[in-house]
Amino acid sequence: MVGTKWSATPWGMALSLVAVMAATAAPAAAQAHGQAPGRARPAQxxxxxxxxxxxxxxxxxxxxxxxxxxxxxxxxxxxxxxxxxxxxxxxxxxxxxxxxxxxxxxxxxxxxxxxxxxxxxxxxxxxxxxxxxxxxxxxxxxxxxxx
Missing domain, CATH: 2.60.40.2020 (Immunoglobulin-like)
Known part of the structure; x- marks a missing residue:
């Protein structure tokens, strides 16, 4: 049981880190293209x-x-x-x-x-x-x- 607990924790931390990196990269990419973060406008x-x-x-x-x-x-x-x-x-x-x-x-x-x-x-x-x-x-x- 203890082995399972320790092997699952590093994967959970890695997935959390990937999610945080993706969430912070999207606004930066939008700003680089002249868009405000969270304000991407679909084509009309x-x-x-x-x-x-x-x-x-x-x-x-x-x-x-x-x-x-x-x-x-x-x-x-x-x-x-x-x-x-x-x-x-x-x-x-x-x-x-x-x-x-x-x-x-x-x-x-x-x-x-x-x-x-x-x-x-x-x-x-x-x-x-x-x-x-x-x-x-x-x-x-x-x-x-x-x-």
Missing amino acids: RAVLTNSDNGRSVTAALGDDVEVRLTGYRENGLTWTWSAPTSSDSTVLRRTAGRTAPNGDASAVFHAVHDGTATITAQRRCRPSAGHVCPMVVTPWKVTVEVK
Whole structure:
């Protein structure tokens, strides 16, 4: 019995020491990366739609900005969006983007550097057979400041 007691104690002390070292190293690592201890912020995702045209938004490094633009069909005309693009991929890097046959477009941008970038897209008309489109291009624009 005595042998068991003495052999278990060193292991218990070693495990306690490892736990204490890990608990004190995490805040130090967070401070080294510009974060306050215990204040690690998970990445956020802002979702922008047609109605956000003209807005300015702020994002933090590591955040994602998702754009979901909705096209529509009316009187034999389909109003389609181009895939959203970033004016500065060193600030906002596009990680996904697509357009759909119904006129919708979407994209995801990742905030990779401090600065300001503009996300833009254009809506154009696509006529059905026997219809004529007006010569109109509607711009969509959001300014994103990454801090």
